[in-house]
Amino acid sequence: MTSKALTVPAVALGTWAWGDSGEAGDGYFGSRLSGSGLREVVEKAQSSGFTLWDTAAVYGSGRSETVLAQALTGYDRSAYQLSTKFTPQIAGDGDDPVADMLAQSLDRMRTDHVDLYWIHNPADVARWTPLLIPLLKNGTVRHVGVSNHNMEEIALADRILGEAGFRVEAVQNHYSLLYRSSERAGILEYCREHDVRFFSYMVLEQGALTGRYSPSHPMPEGSSRAAVYNGILPQLQALTDRMGTIGEDRGASAADVATAWAVSKGTTPIIGVTKAGHIDGLVRARGIELADEEVAELEALADAADVDTRGFWEHEM
Ligand SMILES: NC(=O)c1ccc[n+]([C@@H]2O[C@H](COP(=O)([O-])OP(=O)(O)OC[C@H]3O[C@@H](n4cnc5c(N)ncnc54)[C@H](OP(=O)(O)O)[C@@H]3O)[C@@H](O)[C@H]2O)c1
Numbered sequence: 001m002t003s004k005a006l007t008v009p010a011v012a013l014g015t016w017a018w019g020d021s022g023e024a025g026d027g028y029f030g031s032r033l034s035g036s037g038l039r040e041v042v043e044k045a046q047s048s049g050f051t052l053w054d055t056a057a058v059y060g061s062g063r064s065e066t067v068l069a070q071a072l073t074g075y076d077r078s079a080y081q082l083s084t085k086f087t088p089q090i091a092g093d094g095d096d097p098v099a100d101m102l103a104q105s106l107d108r109m110r111t112d113h114v115d116l117y118w119i120h121n122p123a124d125v126a127r128w129t130p131l132l133i134p135l136l137k138n139g140t141v142r143h144v145g146v147s148n149h150n151m152e153e154i155a156l157a158d159r160i161l162g163e164a165g166f167r168v169e170a171v172q173n174h175y176s177l178l179y180r181s182s183e184r185a186g187i188l189e190y191c192r193e194h195d196v197r198f199f200s201y202m203v204l205e206q207g208a209l210t211g212r213y214s215p216s217h218p219m220p221e222g223s224s225r226a227a228v229y230n231g232i233l234p235q236l237q238a239l240t241d242r243m244g245t246i247g248e249d250r251g252a253s254a255a256d257v258a259t260a261w262a263v264s265k266g267t268t269p270i271i272g273v274t275k276a277g278h279i280d281g282l283v284r285a286r287g288i289e290l291a292d293e294e295v296a297e298l299e300a301l302a303d304a305a306d307v308d309t310r311g312f313w314e315h316e317m
Pocket of ligand 1: 013014015016017029031054055120147148172200201202203204205206207208210212255256270271272273274277278279281282
């Protein structure tokens with residue numbers, strides 16, 4: 001039940017790219033991930049206090065949830081939190097498509113509850129939100145959040161849950177140096193004022209803000225992220241170079257600076273970790289305090305890059 005408040009680590013971990021692992025991946029990221037490599041990620045993350053794992057039924061058509069559960073094998077269920085999503089666009093035609101999709105996620109993740117369950121996209125808020133209420137009541141869902149919802153949609157979902165004594169406890173939107181629409185739309189402020197946790201996703205712009213990728217070392221050929229980002233990498237160079245130097249002063253990387261920026265804005269970044277070494281970066285990021293002038297400088301450089309990284313699944317905030 002939701003009587004216990006939602007408590008989360010400073011940074012959550014994303015596993016969309018994990019859907020690319022093994023033979024069955026959908027190739028979105030073009031990553032080559034192995035079960036043993038992901039187990040290493042889990043072990044390092046869990047022992048570093050990063051224990052909230054975000055996934056979705058649609059990531060790799062369920063593969064991300066399956067692989068995540070395998071990588072978490074042996075850990076007590078109370079040692080980690082699972083966050084997964086109902087995606088209206090793939091809803092079935094049964095009496096209760098939300099309960100059905102959740103049941104499949106629970107089965108893949110070999111558990112009887114999720115800590116945080118999201119409506120992935122705002123297809124029809126009035127239709128889908130009420131179906132969360134029985135799941136909150138029977139405890140299969142502990143906390144509810146909405147993703148990619150604009151201000152009005154968040155408020156409507158909150159009203160619907162409020163009538164049953166529950167609430168929207170978290171919001172999950174695209175929020176990075178390059179994409180700050182939730183801030184401009186007042187959603188960050190709303191979350192602060194209403195004690196709603198704002199989770200920022202794609203803080204690293206799928207790798208484009210890590211400093212790892214550049215025009216001479218582009219993202220994996222043939223992957224969907226390459227199609228989105230490779231063409232704009234030249235425009236990002238000044239920003240990622242500056243993130244690199246700000247990081248260097250603290251023994252950190254450009255990616256760590258991006259994560260620290262999202263934390264400094266009062267959000268909980270969901271970082272799509274794919275390698276154990278990324279966890280070291282999150283430990284460093286956790287200790288970085290950016291000066292106000294640094295934040296302003298990075299945001300100015302991001303604006304000067306003049307790129308639009310809105311995902312194909314996102315609408316205007
Ligand atoms: N609600 C939604 O609609 C929605 C949409 C998108 C994402 N999300 C959630 O947010 C999570 C994060 O988004 P994302 O995975 O798309 O992109 P992201 O976090 O912006 O970037 C992930 C990529 O950055 C690289 N990376 C990760 N950690 C790093 C580190 N510490 N240092 C250097 N490089 C690092 C990896 O690339 P390489 O493997 O190439 O090194 C990884 O694939 C997702 O996994 C998912 O859980 C939600």
